[in-house]
Amino acid sequence: xxxxxxxxxxxxxxxxxxxxxxxxxxxxxxxxxxxxxxxxxxxxxxxxxxxxxxxxxxxxxxxxxxxxxxxxxxxxxxxxxxxxxxxxxxxxxxxxxxxxxxxxxxxxxxxxxxxxxxxxxxxxxxxxxxxxxxxxxxxxxxxxxxxxxxxxxxxxxxxxxxxxxxxxxxxxxxxxxxxxxxxxxxxxxxxxxxxxxxxxxxxxxxxxxxxxxxxxxxxxxxxxxxxxxxxxxxxxxxxxxxxxxxxxxxxxxxxxxxxxxxxxxxxxxxxxxxxxxxxxxxxxxxxxxxxxxxxxxxxxxxxxxxxxxxxxxxxxxxxxxxxxxxxxxxxxxxxxxxxxxxxxxxxxxxxxxxxxxxxxxxxxxxxxxxxxxxxxxxxxxxxxxxxxxxxxxxxxxxxxxx
Amino acid sequence: xxxxxxxxxxxxxxxxxxxxxxxxxxxxxxxxxxxxxxxxxxxxxxxxxxxxxxxxxxxxxxxxxxxxxxxxxxxxxxxxxxxxxxxxxxxxxxxxxxxxxxxxxxxxxxxxxxxxxxxxxxxxxxxxxxxxxxxxxxxxxxxxxxxxxxxxxxxxxxxxxxxxxxxxxxxxxxxxxxxxxxxxxxxxxxxxxxxxxxxxxxxxxxxxxxxxxxxxxxxxxxxxxxxxxxxxxxxxxxxxxxxxxxxxxxxxxxxxxxxxxxxxxxxxxxxxxxxxxxxxxxxxxxxxxxxxxxxxxxxxxxxxxxxxxxxxxxxxxxxxxxxxxxxxxxxxxxxxxxxxxxxxxxxxxxxxxxxxxxxxxxxxxxxxxxxxxxxxxxxxxxxxxxxxxxxxxxxxxxx
Numbered sequence: 001x002x003x004x005x006x007x008x009x010x011x012x013x014x015x016x017x018x019x020x021x022x023x024x025x026x027x028x029x030x031x032x033x034x035x036x037x038x039x040x041x042x043x044x045x046x047x048x049x050x051x052x053x054x055x056x057x058x059x060x061x062x063x064x065x066x067x068x069x070x071x072x073x074x075x076x077x078x079x080x081x082x083x084x085x086x087x088x089x090x091x092x093x094x095x096x097x098x099x100x101x102x103x104x105x106x107x108x109x110x111x112x113x114x115x116x117x118x119x120x121x122x123x124x125x126x127x128x129x130x131x132x133x134x135x136x137x138x139x140x141x142x143x144x145x146x147x148x149x150x151x152x153x154x155x156x157x158x159x160x161x162x163x164x165x166x167x168x169x170x171x172x173x174x175x176x177x178x179x180x181x182x183x184x185x186x187x188x189x190x191x192x193x194x195x196x197x198x199x200x201x202x203x204x205x206x207x208x209x210x211x212x213x214x215x216x217x218x219x220x221x222x223x224x225x226x227x228x229x230x231x232x233x234x235x236x237x238x239x240x241x242x243x244x245x246x247x248x249x250x251x252x253x254x255x256x257x258x259x260x261x262x263x264x265x266x267x268x269x270x271x272x273x274x275x276x277x278x279x280x281x282x283x284x285x286x287x288x289x290x291x292x293x294x295x296x297x298x299x300x301x302x303x304x305x306x307x308x309x310x311x312x313x314x315x316x317x318x319x320x321x322x323x324x325x326x327x328x329x330x331x332x333x334x335x336x337x338x339x340x341x342x343x344x345x346x347x348x349x350x351x352x353x354x355x356x357x358x359x360x361x362x363x364x365x366x367x368x369x370x371x372x373x374x375x376x377x378x379x380x381x382x383x384x385x386x387x388x389x390x391x392x393x394x395x396x397x398x399x400x401x402x
Numbered sequence: 403x404x405x406x407x408x409x410x411x412x413x414x415x416x417x418x419x420x421x422x423x424x425x426x427x428x429x430x431x432x433x434x435x436x437x438x439x440x441x442x443x444x445x446x447x448x449x450x451x452x453x454x455x456x457x458x459x460x461x462x463x464x465x466x467x468x469x470x471x472x473x474x475x476x477x478x479x480x481x482x483x484x485x486x487x488x489x490x491x492x493x494x495x496x497x498x499x500x501x502x503x504x505x506x507x508x509x510x511x512x513x514x515x516x517x518x519x520x521x522x523x524x525x526x527x528x529x530x531x532x533x534x535x536x537x538x539x540x541x542x543x544x545x546x547x548x549x550x551x552x553x554x555x556x557x558x559x560x561x562x563x564x565x566x567x568x569x570x571x572x573x574x575x576x577x578x579x580x581x582x583x584x585x586x587x588x589x590x591x592x593x594x595x596x597x598x599x600x601x602x603x604x605x606x607x608x609x610x611x612x613x614x615x616x617x618x619x620x621x622x623x624x625x626x627x628x629x630x631x632x633x634x635x636x637x638x639x640x641x642x643x644x645x646x647x648x649x650x651x652x653x654x655x656x657x658x659x660x661x662x663x664x665x666x667x668x669x670x671x672x673x674x675x676x677x678x679x680x681x682x683x684x685x686x687x688x689x690x691x692x693x694x695x696x697x698x699x700x701x702x703x704x705x706x707x708x709x710x711x712x713x714x715x716x717x718x719x720x721x722x723x724x725x726x727x728x729x730x731x732x733x734x735x736x737x738x739x740x741x742x743x744x745x746x747x748x749x750x751x752x753x754x755x756x757x758x759x760x761x762x763x764x765x766x767x768x769x770x771x772x773x774x775x776x777x778x779x780x781x782x783x784x785x786x787x788x789x790x791x792x793x794x795x796x797x798x799x800x801x
Contacts, residue, residue: 088718090750091776091787131706132673138710141754141785 034357036368039319039328044293047103059318062372071116076192080215081124085140089302092310094140097296100198102142104291106150113151125160125218130237159186160238161223171282175359178274184256189283197285201292204300206272208345211326212288216279224253269349277355288325290317297386307390313381323362324369331376334384337364403537406544412440421562422569427451463488463508466527467743468722483722485743490601492533497613509538516540518560526794529568530739532575567767577728581612582712583629588616592635599697605724607701610714629655629708651683674706716754738797747792756783759799
């Protein structure tokens with residue numbers, strides 16, 4: 001089905017295949033129409049490769065196998081390395097709290113390689129730098145060779161700037177977009193046949209939760225969408241975070257597609273969930289992986305509040321639809337995926353899942369999602385109750401905006 | 403110590419007596435005659451302000467600490483704040499004039515927030531790098547001490563305790579800097595601005611360096627280094643070129659400005675845009691495409707070209723920090739000085755020190771011997787979880 005097409009054709013086809021509602025460019029789909037698929041759920045108590053790799057392999061098999069998805073293909077993997085590599089939650093290594101753990105990345109890379117992936121690119125837009133991702137990982141005390149050596153033809157690329165390409169790739173939002181109609185991104189997000197999001201299971205100060213979709217907020221280059229972005233053209237190097245998406249206090253570089261409606265709300269709790277959905281529409285996720293073997297409560301990184309704790313839910317999820325996968329992950333976290341603004345974890349923000357469902361990206365209705373492997377009740381780790389006990393939702397800190 | 407203008411009563415000298423403060427720069431004028439005279443009776447040397455005694459050079463430094471932005475903009479919680487440190491300047495002067503001791507004139511700025519720990523960091527910043535900060539009190543503290551106000555006396559106690567700590571550990575100044583990169587320059591003339599700023603900014607980039615004055619390069623200059631940086635505006639002498647290329651042939655990395663000229667080798671990939679990398683012998687030469695004008699970029703690029711894999715010290719949760727890694731002359735003990743320039747010491751900070759060591763101890767002004775540090779060996783390094791500490795910790799590591 002995917003052969004004899006250009007990557008751009010296939011990208012559009014993959015996005016459109018999710019729902020015909022895109023073609024209308026309006027909110028047409030609903031929970032009952034949005035695609036529903038399988039989500040695999042596995043208990044995984046440690047990051048021992050002897051436990052992680054079999055757990056992932058089993059989940060991928062339960063989803064129908066990686067071979068037909070990646071054989072002969074270029075695969076791009078967006079990982080989550082949010083915040084500075086020198087910022088830990090207490091003494092905990094970053095990968096035990098808020099970074100995607102390298103053992104999960106390496107095992108995924110290994111399994112993708114074994115399934116015939118021709119080339120594997122591991123992507124991230126590290127905080128305020130154009131340095132190679134490998135260098136960023138080293139500063140976090142993570143060995144990039146463990147990932148590079150997990151399969152053949154593996155490479156990292158920092159997507160926070162132009163990178164190795166001559167120009168940015170423009171990816172359109174098939175639905176027309178809530179906030180942005182299209183994005184100018186690093187070439188790696190176009191130059192791939194299969195796109196994988198490996199997220200850490202976390203709450204989020206602005207978006208309530210950060211799972212496989214919110215992980216894609218970081219695909220935007222700060223040279224275009226950051227506080228140091230050039231006014232007319234992208235800056236050469238990224239600087240700072242993505243304040244302009246959060247606050248809407250200015251537009252992206254003029255060379256890039258601008259906001260649809262500059263009079264729309266300027267609140268980050270309105271803008272961030274919608275921009276995430278726009279991004280996931282523009283750059284569809286073919287394989288969503290969420291790791292919650294070890295993670296943290298109370299926010300996406302240690303800077304959010306002083307009441308955060310390192311926890312060990314011991315769980316991983318994988319699915320071919322990111323909305324379905326995030327919905328199951330929310331339930332594992334003790335939240336109701338059907339929750340809307342005003343209900344935890346969306347006390348102050350819009351639900352990224354609902355917005356995604358509304359444009360037909362996938363359903364969040366658990367009754368329509370087939371959960372295979374472990375049962376949700378068996379692996380539930382109750383973030384919701386911990387959130388209630390803390391007595392507040394994560395605070396939204398000023399200054400640190402991914 | 404820079405004697406405060408307001409201290410005309412020689413009785414204040416009782417506070418100085420018995421402290422490591424052994425030289426007073428007393429203002430001119432007959433109103434200080436009694437101070438001079440009493441100081442000499444106490445065995446404390448006295449000199450004129452701004453005039454160093456023989457064998458000592460007074461260098462103009464800055465007040466060490468975090469420099470807060472004046473325009474309202476600044477780094478976010480995870481950004482790296484700007485730190486003023488005199489460490490690089492002391493090290494440079496010691497490298498250029500090893501026979502002359504360095505005193506640093508960097509008084510506290512007027513109308514700024516200064517507490518006891520500000521003085522701790524001021525003294526430690528110089529002492530760890532082999533210099534001495536000329537004690538200069540801010541006006542409110544000086545006034546408070548003169549009238550024996552308790553709060554100001556507490557500051558004085560902290561200040562003198564810090565000076566005493568470094569007096570006890572005077573031998574540490576004989577320890578040699580350990581670095582991964584060597585900075586080769588004449589550090590003068592057209593090269594002064596760039597080379598001086600580069601040294602200043604290497605610390606910000608977290609890169610440990612050794613200062614290599616061009617005219618003192620010997621067979622051992624490049625020992626244990628992974629890279630050498632050459633940015634002078636003029637070509638190296640044939641002999642210096644030969645020595646550096648010998649280092650490259652043996653596996654080193656040369657990062658050079660275009661003035662170095664083309665190097666015969668085979669093309670290699672560059673981890674950093676803006677450099678053409680050639681494999682030469684067992685090593686590499688990274689030749690910049692353009693004449694370097696920004697020392698900040700050069701320092702940051704050097705850190706990547708060398709690779710953070712070889713970081714000698716990595717910090718977590720340290721805030722505005724610097725480190726200085728030194729080795730004893732007999733190479734049996736390393737001392738890694740950890741300096742935290744924020745207004746208070748770090749909480750839950752971790753530091754990773756490269757090297758294989760069998761024992762690690764910590765010492766601070768408050769706790770001269772911390773034996774029970776939480777240590778985690780990590781192959782070619784050791785990770786140390788620091789307890790709640792003030793702005794300075796020395797890690798003593800036994801080989």
